[in-house]
Amino acid sequence: MVPLLQVKNIKTYYGNICVLKGITLEVHQGEIVCLIGSNGAGKTTTLKSITGLLHPQEGSITFGGEDITFLEPHHIVEKGISMVPEGRHVFSKLTTLENLEMGAYSRKDISAIQQDIEDVFKLFPRLKERSKQSAGTLSGGEQQMLAIARALMAKPKLLLLDEPSMGLAPILLESIFENVKEINAQGTTVLLVEQNTKLALAIANRGYVLQTGSVSLSGTTKDLRSSEMVQKTYLGIA
Amino acid sequence: MQKLVEQLINGLTVGSFYALIALGYTMVYGVLSMINFAHGDIFMVGAYFGCFTITQLSKTGFTESNPVLAIIFTFIAGAIGAALTGITIEKFAYRPLRKASRLATLISAIGTSIFLQEFVRLIPKFGSLITSIHFGEKNLFPESWRAAIINVTQTFGGAMVKTYPGILGTAGIKLGEISISYSRILIMAIAIVFMVLLYLLVRLTKLGKAMRAVSEDKETAALMGIDVNKIISNTFFIGSALAGIAGVMMGIFYLQIRPTMGFTPGIKAFTAAVVGGIGNIPGAMLGGYLLGLAEVISIQFLPAVYKDIVAFAILIVMLIVKPTGILGGSGGKNKL
Numbered sequence: 001m002v003p004l005l006q007v008k009n010i011k012t013y014y015g016n017i018c019v020l021k022g023i024t025l026e027v028h029q030g031e032i033v034c035l036i037g038s039n040g041a042g043k044t045t046t047l048k049s050i051t052g053l054l055h056p057q058e059g060s061i062t063f064g065g066e067d068i069t070f071l072e073p074h075h076i077v078e079k080g081i082s083m084v085p086e087g088r089h090v091f092s093k094l095t096t097l098e099n100l101e102m103g104a105y106s107r108k109d110i111s112a113i114q115q116d117i118e119d120v121f122k123l124f125p126r127l128k129e130r131s132k133q134s135a136g137t138l139s140g141g142e143q144q145m146l147a148i149a150r151a152l153m154a155k156p157k158l159l160l161l162d163e164p165s166m167g168l169a170p171i172l173l174e175s176i177f178e179n180v181k182e183i184n185a186q187g188t189t190v191l192l193v194e195q196n197t198k199l200a201l202a203i204a205n206r207g208y209v210l211q212t213g214s215v216s217l218s219g220t221t222k223d224l225r226s227s228e229m230v231q232k233t234y235l236g237i238a
Numbered sequence: 239m240q241k242l243v244e245q246l247i248n249g250l251t252v253g254s255f256y257a258l259i260a261l262g263y264t265m266v267y268g269v270l271s272m273i274n275f276a277h278g279d280i281f282m283v284g285a286y287f288g289c290f291t292i293t294q295l296s297k298t299g300f301t302e303s304n305p306v307l308a309i310i311f312t313f314i315a316g317a318i319g320a321a322l323t324g325i326t327i328e329k330f331a332y333r334p335l336r337k338a339s340r341l342a343t344l345i346s347a348i349g350t351s352i353f354l355q356e357f358v359r360l361i362p363k364f365g366s367l368i369t370s371i372h373f374g375e376k377n378l379f380p381e382s383w384r385a386a387i388i389n390v391t392q393t394f395g396g397a398m399v400k401t402y403p404g405i406l407g408t409a410g411i412k413l414g415e416i417s418i419s420y421s422r423i424l425i426m427a428i429a430i431v432f433m434v435l436l437y438l439l440v441r442l443t444k445l446g447k448a449m450r451a452v453s454e455d456k457e458t459a460a461l462m463g464i465d466v467n468k469i470i471s472n473t474f475f476i477g478s479a480l481a482g483i484a485g486v487m488m489g490i491f492y493l494q495i496r497p498t499m500g501f502t503p504g505i506k507a508f509t510a511a512v513v514g515g516i517g518n519i520p521g522a523m524l525g526g527y528l529l530g531l532a533e534v535i536s537i538q539f540l541p542a543v544y545k546d547i548v549a550f551a552i553l554i555v556m557l558i559v560k561p562t563g564i565l566g567g568s569g570g571k572n573k574l
């Protein structure tokens with residue numbers, strides 16, 4: 001089967017510093033795939049290369065069999081990839097509702113948008129109470145929910161999540177990960193970047209371990225959990 | 239009392255100019271965090287497009303038979319001429335420098351300002367230049383075209399002062415002792431209408447929301463599927479169109495226009511934008527009217543030549559006391 005997303009040997013630079021030194025990974029329809037690795041490994045850079053915020057100098061990215069390596073971000077969204085950026089990045093001056101409308105910006109089926117807003121409110125009831133509030137006044141957890149809900153408004157085939165656990169209280173962590181599982185169960189494929197390796201491995205089917213710009217290990221979550229390197233470095237098991 | 243009310247109306251008229259021009263500064267600052275120092279010259283270009291249009295319409299007698307339509311066409315020409323100038327500047331003078339230092343963009347803006355003034359001044363010269371191109375005996379353009387090109391370029395620009403035909407004259411309405419000319423009423427009404435329209439556009443439309451999103455975070459806006467360059471271009475279009483409208487108003491009100499006319503209103507409107515809180519749309523409107531009123535009030539107490547100094551004194555005091563402006567947020571995080 002052709003993977004939904006295929007990243008082939010990409011090399012991405014900031015100026016002349018090579019940050020991704022040839023990353024290859026695949027995500028199949030229906031999966032939750034996690035990308036783990038320590039700070040500065042290149043996880044965010046990988047996601048930015050997929051969404052077109054950065055363009056790799058070498059290698060290729062295909063989505064649904066189509067080459068998207070050099071498309072601009074707003075075209076990639078139209079193809080069906082949306083991203084929840086690291087640190088949420090909700091539009092703080094816009095209301096919760098307006099943030100959701102921005103998420104649906106690229107859609108042509110305007111009449112269906114209202115219903116989808118209701119649907120994400122079902123997934124995150126807290127957001128409905130806050131719908132007229134400017135997003136900057138929401139709590140960290142609510143902002144994370146909003147960032148995810150906003151990305152869903154584009155009706156993506158593939159959802160990229162960059163460290164959704166960052167800065168969240170432990171109780172909220174679990175519920176956000178439950179939400180991700182539910183989103184996946186409803187048919188959206190997920191590529192999840194996490195530093196909280198334990199939680200990531202708990203919900204993913206497969207995973208890749210990134211070390212200083214290269215994939216050092218990949219496999220099913222079961223394989224990864226039993227790897228001594230993963231246990232030592234990322235799960236803190238001596 | 240009568241004198242006071244008349245001065246107040248005068249202040250609101252001048253304030254309307256400042257407010258309309260200030261909106262362009264503030265919108266561009268909102269999306270790009272840069273001061274478009276060529277904005278005053280875009281205002282000037284709008285005045286010239288308007289002048290050309292009304293002059294041609296008057297020559298054919300159209301203005302006399304349809305004065306209202308003639309005025310509308312003049313405003314449309316000024317707005318569109320300025321808007322096209324604005325998006326062209328953004329595309330060629332600012333976009334290539336988007337990732338460069340702020341200083342580079344600033345220098346580019348100042349260069350563009352000089353370019354626009356000189357271009358308008360030299361248009362008749364370009365006219366004679368291109369009509370004199372010939373290959374051997376044969377001229378590039380046929381005789382009739384040459385006459386037209388010379389005529390158009392000479393009517394449009396040049397170093398000399400151009401004069402708007404006095405369409406509205408000095409007629410007006412009288413409320414008791416107080417008389418208000420139609421041109422003042424027109425200027426205040428048009429300014430208010432366009433400010434309300436702009437406010438609604440930015441608050442309620444998809445474009446307006448996208449502008450606010452781009453103003454806050456370009457990368458994330460792009461992730462929403464927003465074509466950031468297109469939104470920036472649209473922002474220049476709208477801000478410049480408002481300046482063009484102000485340019486036509488200036489022509490209708492003061493009758494005379496010249497290539498350097500953008501400088502003083504431009505820098506005062508910039509002051510207005512800073513006073514209101516640069517990046518903030520209602521702030522620009524408020525700042526414009528405050529500045530207009532402050533100027534006429536100062537005339538009551540000081541010789542009229544001091545009125546320009548008053549504007550800049552306000553700018554300096556504002557920058558010291560509250561650099562983010564009256565309606566501005568804190569820490570320079572002032573956005574549409």
Ligand SMILES: Nc1ncnc2c1ncn2[C@@H]1O[C@H](COP(=O)(O)OP(=O)(O)O)[C@@H](O)[C@H]1O
Pocket residue numbers: 014019037038039040041042043044045046
């Ligand atoms: N804008 C940037 N300019 C230069 N270097 C950057 C930039 N962003 C990230 N980097 C560098 O790229 C490397 C990978 O960063 P990133 O992809 O953000 O890592 P991660 O998301 O895994 O923490 C790091 O060494 C980081 O310092």
Ligand SMILES: [Mg+2]
Pocket residue numbers: 043044045086
């Ligand atoms: Mg990161």
